[in-house]
Amino acid sequence: MIQFSNYDIISNLLFATQWTILLSLAAFIGGTSVALLLTAMRLTRNPAMQTVVRIYVELFQGTPLLMQMFLCFFGLSMLGYEISAWSAAILSLTCFTSAFLVEIWRGCIDTLPKGQWEACRCLGLSFLQTLRHIILPQAIRVATAPTVGFSVQVIKGTALASVIGFVELTKVGTMLNNATFEPFKVFTLVALIYFALCYPLSLYSKHLEKKFNVSR
Amino acid sequence: MSLVNLHQVHKYYGDLHVLKGIDLDIKAGEVVSIIGKSGSGKSTLLRCINGLEEYQQGGITVDGNEVTTEDIQVRRLALSVGMIFQNFNLFPHMTVGENIMLAPTIVLKKSKAEAEEIARAMLLKVGLEEKFDSYPEKLSGGQQQRVAIARALAMSPKVLLCDEITSALDPELVGEVLKVLEQLAKEGMTLVLVTHEMNFARDVGSKVVFMHQGKVWEEGDSKTLLSDPQTDELKQFIGAVL
Amino acid sequence: MLYFSDLLQYSDTFLSGLRTTVELTVLTTILGVALGTTCAAIRQYGNTVSQRVVASYVELIRNTPFIVQLFFIFFGLPAIGMKLSPWEASIIALTINLGAYSTEIIRAGLGSISKGQVEAAKVLGLTFRQTLFRIIFIPAFEKIYPALVSQCIIVMLGSAVISQISVADLTYAANLVQSRNFRAFESYLVTALLYLGLSIILRFVLDAIGKRLFAYRAIK
Numbered sequence: 059m060i061q062f063s064n065y066d067i068i069s070n071l072l073f074a075t076q077w078t079i080l081l082s083l084a085a086f087i088g089g090t091s092v093a094l095l096l097t098a099m100r101l102t103r104n105p106a107m108q109t110v111v112r113i114y115v116e117l118f119q120g121t122p123l124l125m126q127m128f129l130c131f132f133g134l135s136m137l138g139y140e141i142s143a144w145s146a147a148i149l150s151l152t153c154f155t156s157a158f159l160v161e162i163w164r165g166c167i168d169t170l171p172k173g174q175w176e177a178c179r180c181l182g183l184s185f186l187q188t189l190r191h192i193i194l195p196q197a198i199r200v201a202t203a204p205t206v207g208f209s210v211q212v213i214k215g216t217a218l219a220s221v222i223g224f225v226e227l228t229k230v231g232t233m234l235n236n237a238t239f240e241p242f243k244v245f246t247l248v249a250l251i252y253f254a255l256c257y258p259l260s261l262y263s264k265h266l267e268k269k270f271n272v273s274r
Numbered sequence: 275m276s277l278v279n280l281h282q283v284h285k286y287y288g289d290l291h292v293l294k295g296i297d298l299d300i301k302a303g304e305v306v307s308i309i310g311k312s313g314s315g316k317s318t319l320l321r322c323i324n325g326l327e328e329y330q331q332g333g334i335t336v337d338g339n340e341v342t343t344e345d346i347q348v349r350r351l352a353l354s355v356g357m358i359f360q361n362f363n364l365f366p367h368m369t370v371g372e373n374i375m376l377a378p379t380i381v382l383k384k385s386k387a388e389a390e391e392i393a394r395a396m397l398l399k400v401g402l403e404e405k406f407d408s409y410p411e412k413l414s415g416g417q418q419q420r421v422a423i424a425r426a427l428a429m430s431p432k433v434l435l436c437d438e439i440t441s442a443l444d445p446e447l448v449g450e451v452l453k454v455l456e457q458l459a460k461e462g463m464t465l466v467l468v469t470h471e472m473n474f475a476r477d478v479g480s481k482v483v484f485m486h487q488g489k490v491w492e493e494g495d496s497k498t499l500l501s502d503p504q505t506d507e508l509k510q511f512i513g514a515v516l
Numbered sequence: 517m518l519y520f521s522d523l524l525q526y527s528d529t530f531l532s533g534l535r536t537t538v539e540l541t542v543l544t545t546i547l548g549v550a551l552g553t554t555c556a557a558i559r560q561y562g563n564t565v566s567q568r569v570v571a572s573y574v575e576l577i578r579n580t581p582f583i584v585q586l587f588f589i590f591f592g593l594p595a596i597g598m599k600l601s602p603w604e605a606s607i608i609a610l611t612i613n614l615g616a617y618s619t620e621i622i623r624a625g626l627g628s629i630s631k632g633q634v635e636a637a638k639v640l641g642l643t644f645r646q647t648l649f650r651i652i653f654i655p656a657f658e659k660i661y662p663a664l665v666s667q668c669i670i671v672m673l674g675s676a677v678i679s680q681i682s683v684a685d686l687t688y689a690a691n692l693v694q695s696r697n698f699r700a701f702e703s704y705l706v707t708a709l710l711y712l713g714l715s716i717i718l719r720f721v722l723d724a725i726g727k728r729l730f731a732y733r734a735i736k
């Protein structure tokens with residue numbers, strides 16, 4: 059059996075952290091893109107489109123992320139679509155992220171007074187012009203804090219990719235645990251690294267929220 | 275010639291019959307005050323005139339064009355009908371100047387320079403030329419409402435609809451807004467205002483429309499109507515307000 | 517092709533998994549909200565030291581993944597002498613997790629009760645206990661109840677992870693079935709739908725409880 063020094067453990071964990079960060083970034087970018095699309099669909103006020111978005115949100119918010127990953131990974135390959143753990147993780151995290159973001163953003167858009175829409179209508183702005191010049195600039199200001207806050211959920215969500223075998227921080231943690239039989243040390247370190255990734259984002263989100271509330 | 279014409283307009287909110295056959299004719303240059311108790315349908319009437327609400331029966335024309343809530347129609351309507359709201363509805367993320375220049379540039383496709391010239395002229399008219407670069411939140415309520423008026427005027431509308439535009443203001447700020455309206459009236463602007471300011475209605479207005487339970491209960495020349503009401507309802511209303 | 521009929525013979529497995537998940541959810545929802553209420557009260561009204569302790573607990577849990585918390589409790593704690601069964605470890609992990617999130621939510625509710633309300637209660641001669649329950653807790657809970665319900669559902673869905681320390685819950689059942697009949701897609705799809713049903717039912721039940729709890733509203 060190979061001996062692992064504390065240094066080995068930490069350097070292995072830190073190396074794996076890169077993959078956690080990369081996966082988080084990919085999921086966050088994917089998630090925001092899809093959420094933008096869904097938000098646009100919802101704003102069209104076309105009942106069919108709105109129903110599609112509602113069902114999407116209900117499905118991905120109402121089922122476990124782990125189950126979504128299993129479906130993407132084992133399920134799709136069973137159906138003949140070969141998919142790597144990396145792709146499956148990104149795909150499911152994108153769905154998960156977008157389902158929550160689209161709801162968060164809806165809340166932000168809804169907090170804008172109806173009078174803003176009406177004033178635009180009375181000035182002759184089209185729907186898209188209203189969105190572009192009046193609604194989005196204001197909604198983005200409101201939405202930044204909760205969106206940054208949600209990025210913490212995305213990072214934590216990537217830990218589940220370990221279950222389908224993607225080698226990131228949690229997976230390396232369990233591997234090191236099996237090799238060293240020092241679970242207390244290993245999982246404490248793993249938790250601390252996650253904390254170091256997430257806590258600054260949490261703080262930043264709170265800061266943004268305060269700043270926004272003051273400026274209002 | 276009539277500028278705004280309503281013929282037997284009926285409006286329902288679900289089962290609630292809000293407007294029960296409104297006939298109204300407004301000529302260019304008239305200053306029409308709509309008065310009546312809360313819930314009598316005054317706001318609804320204004321909102322039907324500029325296409326914010328749809329009506330179920332009858333017809334409305336502005337400057338000869340039929341009013342509907344179709345997007346394109348509303349946008350064309352916006353060119354001839356301006357609207358001022360009780361709570362201003364300025365765009366908080368834009369400066370006063372940007373608020374006013376927005377519609378002229380992106381709806382009327384005017385150049386930036388042209389739009390700025392208009393914006394400054396309109397601000398001068400409402401007495402706020404030095405506030406061009408301020409944000410709305412830095413202004414008092416009365417100033418915000420005057421900016422809203424300037425914003426509507428920048429589209430050179432033929433008629434201006436005002437829904438209780440002084441109701442959200444502190445008493446000492448009401449005067450400055452009314453003064454702007456009076457000036458507009460003198461210049462020949464057609465105004466339709468829902469208001470509780472009876473003195474203003476009598477002294478500046480040319481016509482008063484008293485609404486009661488979704489109907490035009492009484493209408494006529496502002497001075498005669500207010501000093502010599504015909505119906506008990508209007509007598510009661512005037513008694514309660516004065 | 518999909519073969520859902522192949523799953524029928526495993527319905528007992530699914531049902532027993534479903535039962536485990538439901539039991540665990542009921543238990544940890546009660547324990548977690550109780551823990552959250554206690555911590556929120558400390559956070560709002562306690563002394564500085566206890567406030568700090570609670571704040572650290574909340575931040576620590578909210579900024580680390582549940583699966584790591586679970587592994588730490590199940591694998592890590594025995595190494596320092598606290599031996600736990602998978603079932604015990606799951607209950608502890610889920611309770612601690614929900615406790616941290618609900619602390620934040622409930623605290624926001626408590627913070628929204630103005631001093632004037634409490635003073636008015638005092639003037640009217642309400643006792644401390646009456647004030648605490650009628651003037652503070654119930655209105656505070658009413659404000660944040662929807663957020664709390666959503667969090668309980670999120671934790672219920674998160675409980676899928678306990679299958680990884682071989683608690684025989686719904687997800688465990690899905691894994692078991694697909695390893696037997698190799699129908700991964702069907703098995704996981706059915707399980708996902710079961711979870712969806714669970715979350716809809718849980719929301720329905722909690723909303724109904726909320727309606728009773730805050731029934732005084734209906735009186736007016």
Ligand SMILES: Nc1ncnc2c1ncn2[C@@H]1O[C@H](COP(=O)(O)OP(=O)(O)OP(=O)(O)O)[C@@H](O)[C@H]1O
Nearest residue numbers: 287288290292310311312313314315316317318319
């Ligand atoms: N969006 C709506 N949906 C349903 N009912 C409405 C709506 N808007 C107004 N109403 C109802 O229509 C009736 C007329 O409302 P309206 O706002 O036109 O009255 P108003 O004369 O302007 O009153 P106020 O002086 O209070 O502004 C009221 O009974 C009101 O409750």
Ligand SMILES: [Mg+2]
Nearest residue numbers: 316317318438
């Ligand atoms: Mg009104």
